[in-house]
Amino acid sequence: MRVFIAGIDGYLGWPLALYLSANGHQVAGADLLLRREWVAEVGGVSALPIASREERLTAFKEAFGVELDFRVGDLTDYDFVTRCFQDFQPEAVVHLGQMPSAPYSMMDQAHCVWTQQNNVVNNLNILWAIKELAPAAHLIKLGTMGEYGTPALDIPEGFFDVEYRGRKDRLPFPRQAGSWYHQSKVHDSHNTHFASKIWSLKATDIMQGVVFGARIPEMGGDPRLRTRLDFDQCFGTAINRFCCQAVIGHPLTLFGLGRQKRGFLPLTDSMRCLRLALENPPDAGEYRVFNQFENAYSVAELACLVKEAAADIGLPVEIRRYENPRTEMEEHHYNPDRQHLLDLGYEPTRDLKSVIETMLLDLLEHRGRIEAHADALIPDIRWDASRKRSEVIG
């Protein structure tokens, strides 16, 4: 299948290009390479060194024997998007090309507005380009489990049957997102649902949990094919950040009580799930929502798992609680469904600990990079838009 990946240079986009190519799909993509700039802006760096776009293209050709059509351009520029679609004629579009960090969007007015403008406009452009140039193409759009927030109810996959004052309907499940970034993803979900309805587009909206890990088998041993692994307060998500902290002997940083629960999944599972969605497209006019994660864990449970994995390879680790820079519930019900992908054949990775051990071993080789940017490990971006470094509270 001809698959266009928007955001092909990113944490998920790059391995997806390798994974789909290795599995018989023809891949092209676009990226403005902004992730590299954002991480530098907040004082971070990829813990695992990554290759430049040019090196990635060379390594891709060596690995797969074909040139990768990987264009540098801005998805908020509709002319650029339409040129990509005209040239490549995609049969599927995976949209990963967004600013993905909650703290980055919470920094100040400029970062908030930039995030929403970028994410909303580029998603609209992709919807319009599909409608105008590739109306049979299947859109796989990355949303996030964070769109739902933490209601006191179980979280279904996008829609729920509800009774109210004696009448029944099937309605979109209400979204209560917890950052300007997460709100931008809610807006995109609403826009995508609407586009599917009025234009009969095929759309799969992936509410993804937090991804961790940096390896998929399709990278082989070539370091030029590696994906990035961030640990800074903006782009370093929980398990990845914990692993980076573990290898330099920094305490693992829980925020507040650390009892916040979220869905998590390894990078390999994310790739498999996206492929399952791709190879099992919806009907024309069907907008379906997949909750995509291996399982739900509290952040404290995951810190313990990282501590255990680190102990197995001889790394002593302590866990500390820090002031929570976010406005969020620290104890809450959390029981989201994830049946749709299981029905398509998703077999979740059960041994998370060995994924974490592999990550720790990879990171040990590059601990100097993390040590050199250790300031970026402690958050100072607060949800009230102030900047104040979180102190240890327990």
Added chain:
Amino acid sequence: MRVFIAGIDGYLGWPLALYLSANGHQVAGADLLLRREWVAEVGGVSALPIASREERLTAFKEAFGVELDFRVGDLTDYDFVTRCFQDFQPEAVVHLGQMPSAPYSMMDQAHCVWTQQNNVVNNLNILWAIKELAPAAHLIKLGTMGEYGTPALDIPEGFFDVEYRGRKDRLPFPRQAGSWYHQSKVHDSHNTHFASKIWSLKATDIMQGVVFGARIPEMGGDPRLRTRLDFDQCFGTAINRFCCQAVIGHPLTLFGLGRQKRGFLPLTDSMRCLRLALENPPDAGEYRVFNQFENAYSVAELACLVKEAAADIGLPVEIRRYENPRTEMEEHHYNPDRQHLLDLGYEPTRDLKSVIETMLLDLLEHRGRIEAHADALIPDIRWDASRKRSEVIG
């Protein structure tokens, strides 16, 4: 109270400036005067001639004895918004400054993206300016009843108590908006709710029905104080458009079955409701939603009402059904609440027919303006983004 009106040159903004000034409030506002350009762009004109900004300012000073601080500027420019707030120090902000037309937003990619970008960014800017410069100010943000769409359930005011799989929660009522414009208002509602939560802002989110009429008593007999009245396919809403059609002997244009139900209210009621919200602010951190309309009617019922009112003043009128350019349900349950404003003392105008008769009499004087732009009365903007004039179907 010092009230800042964003969108002070518009259909609602201008009469609100008069109404609040006449009722003891100190008003300032901003507008980029774009509504005048949009209406011209789609081939329309205000059926009632309106004064320029300069003439409005002169007439305002004559009527109220004070200068009106009415600035021309772009609310998507944060520096402009912050200068306004620094100078005026608002105690309340009424946000009417948006692109308000569904068909305009549905025209093509450029109009869709422009609408969402403008509406989302300027609402974010107002939220940030309140947070940074006027944190005690009460935001009254105009949303629309169209945000809810037409679910099979009764529509509560913003939130509902729901039970799902044996657990209970109070959740935002799901939004299913029917145009890119309406979607932009949904995005704004989500962003406003979130800002209120994290920054303890006071916010009233008005889900307003379709407003009709062009007179409020505070205009007196001064034509320079009149507000606009549009009849084109983009900015001419149902009753206003029907009245303009009636005075030139054009059939009243129902779309499809004409059984779509919506909430409606006269301009005078909109003014009263906004004042009630203003003078009864919520607590800090409270985000409340008011559904604002006199009553729910089918479009066909309203066409009949206009026909009757026109007959009373000797105008023969016929009603015709046209192809529906929109993708929408033409028959549906519709029973939205509107208790919150009644609880604050809103007494809905009961005699809609006399409001319509007044409007017809005002319009008769200017029928030449409508005749000269009669092409704009029939829609050609379709929800599939094609352009094809609707034909008569019954």
